[in-house]
Amino acid sequence: MKLRNILWVIAIGLFASPTIAGVGEGKELYDAYCQVCHGGLGEGQTMGKPLIDSVTNRLSDDELLDVINNGRNGTGMAAWGGSFSETEILDIATYVRVLQGKPGLDLADDTGGPSDDPLVIAGERLFNGVAGCVTCHSYNDQGGSVGPALDSVADRLGYGLELALFNPSATILAGYEVKVVEQQDGTIVRGRYRNDSELAVQIQSEDGTRWVTYFKDRVKSIEDSDESLMPETYATLGAVEQEQLMAFLRSL
Numbered sequence: 438m439k440l441r442n443i444l445w446v447i448a449i450g451l452f453a454s455p456t457i458a459g460v461g462e463g464k465e466l467y468d469a470y471c472q473v474c475h476g477g478l479g480e481g482q483t484m485g486k487p488l489i490d491s492v493t494n495r496l497s498d499d500e501l502l503d504v505i506n507n508g509r510n511g512t513g514m515a516a517w518g519g520s521f522s523e524t525e526i527l528d529i530a531t532y533v534r535v536l537q538g539k540p541g542l543d544l545a546d547d548t549g550g551p552s553d554d555p556l557v558i559a560g561e562r563l564f565n566g567v568a569g570c571v572t573c574h575s576y577n578d579q580g581g582s583v584g585p586a587l588d589s590v591a592d593r594l595g596y597g598l599e600l601a602l603f604n605p606s607a608t609i610l611a612g613y614e615v616k617v618v619e620q621q622d623g624t625i626v627r628g629r630y631r632n633d634s635e636l637a638v639q640i641q642s643e644d645g646t647r648w649v650t651y652f653k654d655r656v657k658s659i660e661d662s663d664e665s666l667m668p669e670t671y672a673t674l675g676a677v678e679q680e681q682l683m684a685f686l687r688s689l
């Protein structure tokens with residue numbers, strides 16, 4: 438274990454930190470600010486505990502980031518969140534993982550650390566722009582709520598991802614089924630529904646922010662629909678745009 442950690446550090450020394458994905462300035466910052474208490478290899482010093490022991494090894498990535506950002510009240514471990522940018526904190530935490538003999542943070546990709554893959558960047562721009570996906574879908578807690586959050590959607594759907602994009606109505610995700618209400622004046626309302634009872638049903642507003650109640654004896658008809666609320670936009674995009682969007686969705 439110890440030997441592995443030392444080898445990692447030697448590797449970093451030889452190839453300089455940029456070769457290790459995600460470490461960025463982590464080593465420089467660690468050496469400048471953390472080493473004095475935690476030791477150059479995370480072995481611990483009089484003023485700080487080891488960072489390569491089983492206790493710190495078992496911290497989840499979130500917990501690790503939390504300690505570095507917010508410190509530990511009443512101990513020598515100060516809150517560093519105010520002193521460094523989000524990216525610098527991620528770099529430092531990644532470097533702590535490297536000292537522990539791990540490849541890095543698991544969440545390095547999905548905490549919003551910006552990707553540098555041009556396909557992914559173009560895809561994200563489409564998603565939030567002309568393709569209009571973000572009006573219905575969120576990722577990293579940002580976006581609409583008419584459709585499901587798309588964090589790790591590629592893991593969830595596997596090969597089903599293409600089908601979900603090309604033909605949304607082929608399989609409709611549970612909880613996103615649709616009802617169509619025809620009101621007395623002929624107005625049609627389509628949306629996701631909840632609280633379906635003998636008396637009434639609630640339909641989600643188009644912008645996803647409200648649930649509107651329709652009493653069944655006060656409308657002309659209420660029917661189930663087997664058409665997804667998701668438009669078939671993806672199929673209308675060019676091959677390049679499709680590839681960009683797909684790369685972005687896979688990166689989530």
Ligand code: HEC
Pocket residue numbers: 467470471472473474475484485486487488492493494501504505509512513514515517529530533
């Ligand atoms: C002045 C000394 C000091 C400095 C500088 C310092 N720490 Fe700490 N750190 C501590 C002490 C003491 C603890 C133990 C707190 C406790 O008792 O829970 C700690 C705890 C931690 C823990 C939690 C370990 C665990 O197992 O629970 C992490 C992670 C950590 N420090 C990372 C860092 C990083 C990264 C830096 C640099 C940005 C840093 N520390 C700078 C003193 C320091």
Ligand code: HEC
Pocket residue numbers: 564568569570571572573574583584585587590593594598601602605606608609610613665666667668670671682
């Ligand atoms: C008008 C709202 C709306 C828009 C715009 C929209 N979607 Fe959807 N999307 C949904 C709804 C509702 C579902 C769930 C129903 C279903 O499975 O078809 C869904 C499902 C999905 C799924 C499958 C999720 C899962 O977990 O099964 C993916 C992937 C997806 N959308 C991607 C996109 C992309 C990419 C765009 C932009 C090109 C987009 N959506 C635009 C409403 C929308």
